[in-house]
Amino acid sequence: MSTLTASTRRPLFPRGPGLGLKALVLCLLALGVILADARTQALTPLRDGLAWLLRPVLWVAGLPSALAGTAEHLQTRESLIEENAVLRENQLLLQSRLQTLEALEMENRRLRELLASSAQLEERVLIAEILSASQDPYRQQIVLNKGTHDGVYKGQALVDAHGVLGQVVAVHPATSVALLLTDPNHGIPVEINRTGLQTIALGRGDGTSLLLPYLPGTADVGVGDLLVSSALGGRFPAGYPVGTITEVKHDPGEHFMEALAAPAARLNRGRQALLVWSESFAVEPPPAATTPAMPEAVP
């Protein structure tokens, strides 16, 4: 090609021993890093450091959704007044409900004290901003703006206004990474609110549903049943809504029945989440589990 005059000084085909050797060395190095990161915790400081360096990238990547958020501020006065009225009404309603709840909570506490039970009703919580979400469609994680400085620990439960969101899987000094309920690697112990049946809800990876694969064939489960978190496994605080059953499948030839559930939390639709401290973790350090929680199955 005669048009390549300007670049003739550059090697057109950079073969020779340099290239292949370099590629081999880099590939072996990458394999070594993969092994080291998958098997040990040795590379955590490197990951923390790089995450700290890359905060501007995360910030820029978050700008479009932040701008979309500010566009919402430019609403008309009327719609704001309207919204305000609705919110006031809602608040009144919730306030009245809260009064009865407080009475119930007191009653519950007295009864529990009578039973000498150590169950906690109030948990310590912290509001965290979601810095970025679902960067990868098949890896459902969010990054939060709270880290070890704020006392966040690995395995901590994360909820939003509607239900359980997921749990923290990696903690950096100023940020932390949380795995959402719907990630295929995530499992959460749940209780069916109507019957008290304990089971496990696994993520399906599609971002919108959970799978309950280990239901006994005779289990009393129906569409619309509410799932609440269970304290079995010691990771999640009990009693938060997890989802509602949307479909029950029972193949007559199978021992187990399967059910699908829709998560209660608004996954990927909020900017804030609540980190919840469970009492069992505040006392003892969290177990150094390498895999996200897959608590023991409880029949």
Add this chain to the structure above:
Amino acid sequence: MNGAPRLLIAVTLAAALVLQLVELPYALAVLRPMFVPMVLVYWAMVVPQPTGLVTAWITGLLLDVLLGSVLGQHALGLTVLVFVTLQLRGILSLYPIWQEALALTPIFAVYTFLMFWIDGATGHRADPWLQWVPLLTTGPCWPLAFGLLNSLHRRGEHDPLAL
């Protein structure tokens, strides 16, 4: 100009990292083209130097941190991608641009397969089909990305090349 326009390479790679991370609705996020591999392949084609491998490795490590995958996963994939591109560069640059896009698709498929394989080997249960969807969009996006990067690159140089 001696060798690579380092600043431009760094800026385009940073932009690709941001594009890889920008929040999209779920249906669109699945179709997101592989921005970082496209930019690396462009620079491997236009500035064929062994240092491209190191650039790819470091970019891969940064992508691992940003995506929360096992450290080294994207570093390995992108190094292999750039190596293959450097090897086949002589053949690829002879094609018209749309055939080049077609010919690059198997190379991107090798990269996707590596990602898929390391996910499996490190025990991350990914959706086996969704991972391959970006391949469908990366090919059609290649002429666009090539044109854009080429115009940025040529603006900085005084000797316009007709590749």
